[in-house]
Amino acid sequence: MVQGSVSGAKSEAILSQSAQALIGKHVSALDRGWIELIDAMPHPASGVTADNVVVASARVSFLGESKGAEADRKLIHYLMQHEHHTPFEHIVLTFRLKAPLVTWWQWVRHRTASYNLMSGRYIELPEDEYYIPTEWRLQARRNKQGSEGALDSEAAQRLTERLLEHVERGHQLYKEALAQGVAREQARLFLAGFSVYYTGYVTQNLRNLLHFLRLRTAPDAQHEIRVYARAIYEEFVKPFAPVICEAWEALHAESSD
Numbered sequence: 001m002v003q004g005s006v007s008g009a010k011s012e013a014i015l016s017q018s019a020q021a022l023i024g025k026h027v028s029a030l031d032r033g034w035i036e037l038i039d040a041m042p043h044p045a046s047g048v049t050a051d052n053v054v055v056a057s058a059r060v061s062f063l064g065e066s067k068g069a070e071a072d073r074k075l076i077h078y079l080m081q082h083e084h085h086t087p088f089e090h091i092v093l094t095f096r097l098k099a100p101l102v103t104w105w106q107w108v109r110h111r112t113a114s115y116n117l118m119s120g121r122y123i124e125l126p127e128d129e130y131y132i133p134t135e136w137r138l139q140a141r142r143n144k145q146g147s148e149g150a151l152d153s154e155a156a157q158r159l160t161e162r163l164l165e166h167v168e169r170g171h172q173l174y175k176e177a178l179a180q181g182v183a184r185e186q187a188r189l190f191l192a193g194f195s196v197y198y199t200g201y202v203t204q205n206l207r208n209l210l211h212f213l214r215l216r217t218a219p220d221a222q223h224e225i226r227v228y229a230r231a232i233y234e235e236f237v238k239p240f241a242p243v244i245c246e247a248w249e250a251l252h253a254e255s256s257d
């Protein structure tokens, strides 16, 4: 059986209780988006923590288990620093989330996650499910992909109104095409594509999820996906796997020196 040290048993029990509260936790993102943790392995109700799983799977090499909280912590740091990544693959998280297409577009490039998304071929997309930003960022001068600063508030207000008009007009044309019997899969060509919110499931093991989080919490990632990546890390992954995250942060603090 996978278990923590006797000395660490009390803190693990507290951790396990807080981890249990993570299943079903709902966190808002952007104007209409959200993230929920649907399931996790190890399941928090099992009393086994993610940190325990890494220790037990790494020590199976010589059929050992926990050697106490401090030795376990050192082992996790060692594994992370030396890129002995496979023990982290035994931890798996499943999220249900709602994000605009501009965010999904980047998210699904991460091939090591499994995805299922609602389909605009099956359902008619609702008219109030569009991402409307609260500010308009300016094109970065040096980074061709990036943004910096923001449009002044008066110009931003006008632009937001234009986007709302655009979204509304597109949705109206979409409804007109549907009313003429056009298939949902094609009528959606009228929608303000990148703004449309989609709901989906994402399942990923912790090794690959941390890789996703490193790339998508970085300053050069687009703001919209960073909002989701930061929330996943702070609200779910960190409380679920605290020692692993401590080791991960230490590693990336060193590598960004």
Ligand SMILES: Cc1cc2nc3c(=O)[nH]c(=O)nc-3n(C[C@H](O)[C@H](O)[C@H](O)COP(=O)(O)OP(=O)(O)OC[C@H]3O[C@@H](n4cnc5c(N)ncnc54)[C@H](O)[C@@H]3O)c2cc1C
Pocket (backbone or CB within 6 Å): 109, 110, 111, 112, 113, 145, 208, 211, 215, 216, 220, 221, 222
């Ligand atoms: C800031 C930023 C800007 C970007 N800009 C662009 C852009 O302009 N254009 C663009 O097309 N993409 C862009 N991307 C997407 C990027 O190229 C990757 O597709 C995306 O970040 C997924 O990374 P990944 O392949 O490491 O992750 P995953 O697909 O999750 O893969 C994880 C790891 O598994 C291994 N792996 C997975 N599949 C393979 C494979 N087929 N062969 C070998 N190894 C594999 C690799 O080690 C990989 O790092 C950008 C990403 C970021 C973060």
